[in-house]
Amino acid sequence: MSLKLTESLQKTVDSLSQTFGEKVIEVYQSSGDTFIWVDTDSIIEISAHLKNELHYIYLSDVFGIDRYTSEERFEVVYNLLSLRDQTRVFIKVRCEEENPEVDSVTSIWPAASWPEREVYDMFGVTFRNHPDLRRIFLPEDFQYYPLRKEFPLLGIPGSIELPSTTPDSE
């Protein structure tokens, strides 16, 4: 598939593939957005390059995807925006089902803190070197990851506590 890249996106893709070579696995476009799938272990250096050299100073979102495949099941997507070039790019990394781990990019974009906690909460992807990796929405003692495909839609009965139906005073 031929890519239709704007000047600044072309510059981004060229710069990444020249600097990181094989670590940029695939570049593709879908619905008018550009996705760059990169090597999981190099996410820190690639992020630093994107921020410092290519001016992607604004991390607007981080989210997870459960691909439900036997290999490289989980995907973490970083939605980056360059305010100077008015360019949006999505960086993707993939990780295995067993013990999914990705380096946290909070050292580069502090804004990644809460979205990474959300990905951890919903998919169970652990972020190495995250300053405060706790569940963000669900109770601390909740044992499941609700956005994984095998999790039942209505949840697991009794997994979240309901309030007692007798008041404390009685």
Added chain:
Amino acid sequence: MGLESALGQGFLTTKMDTLVNWARSNAAWPMPMGLACCAIEMMAFAGPRYDAARFGSEVMRFSPRQADVMIVAGWCTYKMSHAIRRIWDQMPDPKWCIAMGACASTGGMHRCYGVVQGVDNFIPVDAYISGCPPRPDAVIHALMKIQDKIKTEHSVLLDT
């Protein structure tokens, strides 16, 4: 004047229960528990067009200690359920509860792990209102049902 002229110099006998129930049913102050879009319709219910003051329920009390009827308007998460129960426990007896809309009654379209499938899982509900969201008339209907319920209650003295 009204009653005095109609009765002349007479007087009126009634039962204590009836008098108390009449007073209670015409001053059922709501505790608004607005959790989602139903809260907007609940505001319309209290506003001048639908005018809940005709039924004595015009004063929304944001303190549970001054309220009689809790209107749970909107979908309730497990996290929120603890707060609702806490507020419900703070309301003085006797108290009533309206589950307003599909979500508060059954979970509605929020058929998922984070939303309680009906607030009757943790508080006793007296009236359920269907609709998504229900029209203010439906809330008034539920309020009238609650009034009927209050009017037919008998004294706790009879139980002992």
